[in-house]
Amino acid sequence: MLTRNYVVPAAVLAGGALETHLRHLCERNSLVLQGAGSIEKYDGAIAQERNAGTVEVYSATDSKSIKAWGGHRNEAAHHPTNLKHSPEEVRLMVAGIREFLARVP
Numbered sequence: 001m002l003t004r005n006y007v008v009p010a011a012v013l014a015g016g017a018l019e020t021h022l023r024h025l026c027e028r029n030s031l032v033l034q035g036a037g038s039i040e041k042y043d044g045a046i047a048q049e050r051n052a053g054t055v056e057v058y059s060a061t062d063s064k065s066i067k068a069w070g071g072h073r074n075e076a077a078h079h080p081t082n083l084k085h086s087p088e089e090v091r092l093m094v095a096g097i098r099e100f101l102a103r104v105p
Contacts, residue, residue: 008083011072015076029046031045040067072085
């Protein structure tokens with residue numbers, strides 16, 4: 001997608017894949033969250049357990065990346081005409097999410 005500069009759809013699709021994966025991680029680890037799921041809520045539920053020392057699904061550093069990717073995804077999905085991220089930034093987002101999905105099954 002990025003070869004044709006379709007940065008908005010690429011950011012939205014990559015963010016959707018990340019959100020689905022985070023939901024899977026929460027379900028697999030029996031983590032409960034309040035309200036409807038989102039990247040932020042799934043990440044928050046995982047961070048809460050990590051901070052409590054209950055389970056570490058992924059690191060706090062990963063959580064920082066997830067927050068940034070979630071912001072990019074939300075900007076692309078909700079304000080596509082104002083997306084301020086370059087094709088290179090979105091390419092790095094997609095690559096980072098791919099690496100995360102492979103490393104944290």
